[in-house]
Amino acid sequence: MRIRTNVEGIDARKGLVYLDGGGSIPYDYLVMATGAEAVRLDIPGKDLEGVHVIRDLTHALKIKTHLNSGAVRKAVLIGGGYIGLEMCEALRRIGVAVKVMDILPRPAVRWDAEFTELIVEELEKNQVEFLPETRPLGIEKGKASALRMTTSNGNLDADLVLMGVGTRYNTALAQSILIRMGESGAIGVDFHQMTSVENVWAAGDCCEVFHKVAGRWVYFPLGDIANKQGRVAGQNIGGSRVEFPGIVGAQVFKVFNLEVASAGLTEEEAARYGFDPVSSLIWGHPIGKSFSRCERLGVKLVGDRNNGRLLGAQCVGEMGAVQRVSTLSIALWTGLTVEQLAYMDLPYAPPFGGVWDAIHIAARELAKKLG
Amino acid sequence: MRIRTNVEGIDARKGLVYLDGGGSIPYDYLVMATGAEAVRLDIPGKDLEGVHVIRDLTHALKIKTHLNSGAVRKAVLIGGGYIGLEMCEALRRIGVAVKVMDILPRPAVRWDAEFTELIVEELEKNQVEFLPETRPLGIEKGKASALRMTTSNGNLDADLVLMGVGTRYNTALAQSILIRMGESGAIGVDFHQMTSVENVWAAGDCCEVFHKVAGRWVYFPLGDIANKQGRVAGQNIGGSRVEFPGIVGAQVFKVFNLEVASAGLTEEEAARYGFDPVSSLIWGHPIGKSFSRCERLGVKLVGDRNNGRLLGAQCVGEMGAVQRVSTLSIALWTGLTVEQLAYMDLPYAPPFGGVWDAIHIAARELAKKLG
Incomplete structure (x- = not known):
């Protein structure tokens, strides 16, 4: 088990993984489980202290440390997807004032308008303001609060800015050995989690999954799916012949x-x-x-x-x-x-x-x- | 709509229903929806005041009137099936002491022992005593309480005795016109709710239903199934061609x-x-x-x-x-x-x-x- 180790490159013909800082590891089977990363909006001030993305445990710890500093009274969430909406509850529970902004007219747009109206009502009931059709333009240091956001709908004060604007698959390594990417842009796999390159498998948020209702391969990066794919890949590498028949997007x-x-x-x-x-x-x-x-x-x-x-x-x-x-x-x-x-x-x-x-x-x- | 009217007999060839007390009604289509009735154990004292079966609204009203008299401090439920167990909660909520007896070693025997143990624990937590392998022998007027039950396990005082020992399909009318009964003894129907007699349909607790997992016709008298069967019978009589494909015993x-x-x-x-x-x-x-x-x-x-x-x-x-x-x-x-x-x-x-x-x-x- 090598943790905190970056892979610099792969030689798929020789079956070698090159490590950052020198050295290599030979493999019989290789699993691409490179996951996805949170998108950080490319706006001025995106790297200021107090501006965070939400994806993994390290982000959570950073946010928590920032919150524990006690200086956070106001938070702005960029993006009304489910990650941002789930954060609202945690922030309100510790008394932080929360606004959620989205460039779209509704939060959680995968749900139809009849239901997103209920979501907005539920946010309001809990003193969270939803700002529709609001584009973030930039973040700078503030006076009243630590940060000041400029948006297409005016300015917002905030001590904490969270970006929950989606994730992007990590496929650079897979591309470097010419693994076939699917239509979605994520790694293409078959029902056994095999990629197009011999002895290379993929599982989780870096690869596609078959959607049984749509009847096509899609990108659907959710934790429970990643777990199933990992298990199927492992079983197949271990010599079983297991298929992952796909999801319904639950x-x-x-x-x-x-x-x-x-x-x-x-x-x-x-x-x-x-x-x-x-x-x-x-x-x-x-x-x-x-x-x-x-x-x-x-x-x-x-x-x-x-x-x-x-x-x-x-x-x-x-x-x-x-x-x-x-x-x-x-x-x-x-x-x-x-x-x-x-x-x-x-x-x-x-x-x-x-x-x-x-x-x-x-x-x-x-x-x-x-x- | 004729309510409070008994049917005395049917002439299936002429398409006539004879009413109790004279008169008849002609029919093109006849639906047997005679339901089922609660079994009243044939033990001495079964008809004493304070001894009830549980099945329909009239029983519920009788029990409620009896409870409202205020004289009920102790109740004994004969039968640890789900009807009896559901009654426990209602009785405990108004402060009545409750014992549940069953001739079997466990309540709710359709569930396996690992789970019925939990049920007994849950009853105990709520001060309901479960008496296993206890056979009711008779009921007589009591001294300490209104009633006194003799059982294979000693005597029990009670102001209220409820019998929840199962139901029995009402098929006498159906048998009188020689409708085919299923193996279970209830009325046999096909997937359209038709019986073996032309233009006679059946639905609900008087007839069988197809169990898709068992792959056979069974007797499964539950309210939601009865509703579905009634709807299917009605649609077919109305000219649609609807099948009720069966249940899984949920x-x-x-x-x-x-x-x-x-x-x-x-x-x-x-x-x-x-x-x-x-x-x-x-x-x-x-x-x-x-x-x-x-x-x-x-x-x-x-x-x-x-x-x-x-x-x-x-x-x-x-x-x-x-x-x-x-x-x-x-x-x-x-x-x-x-x-x-x-x-x-x-x-x-x-x-x-x-x-x-x-x-x-x-x-x-x-x-x-x-x-």
């Missing part, structure tokens, strides 16, 4: 008291990939009405007009959203039709839902539209 | 703070139906460890040694059991293998579980055993 994040979950394709993605999507959104109940405090659960389903199959699902609510998307993930993985879903046998008891679950009701509504 | 009940859920077959059922079952039980976490109060979630999976397919699942815990069984219900419905389940894409975020969900961990353990 994901969830928590923003204060809201579960925000989805799987499969959005309508827009489905249309882009050549499907003929139809959707339906219902507001149901996550548990039995007489047991609840009137929590609402939004379920949006997308189906394919051509064959009636389920293409995607989004669920948002204070409870029960993860449960429904977990359930619907298997429906997506196995290619169930919306009609089949409408009569699916799910565990029912009054404390846990209606005799017709929100999934049934949503599926029935969509089945009507699908004809 | 079920759940709540006993105080415990979610007790299952779907598919137990090992014992699987063996009885000719499968070659292998099982594995793990204790995992329902949500991310750093977000939890160390809640444990038990997941037991049963697989088929012949083809690796999932045959059944049981999940018990303070939270997350319904979510997992809901998810696994679709896996059972679609016939996934345990190996497929071990790499299934499910929505992950730290507040909602581990990067490997309890489902993955359980599936991996079982996959090892299945080889």
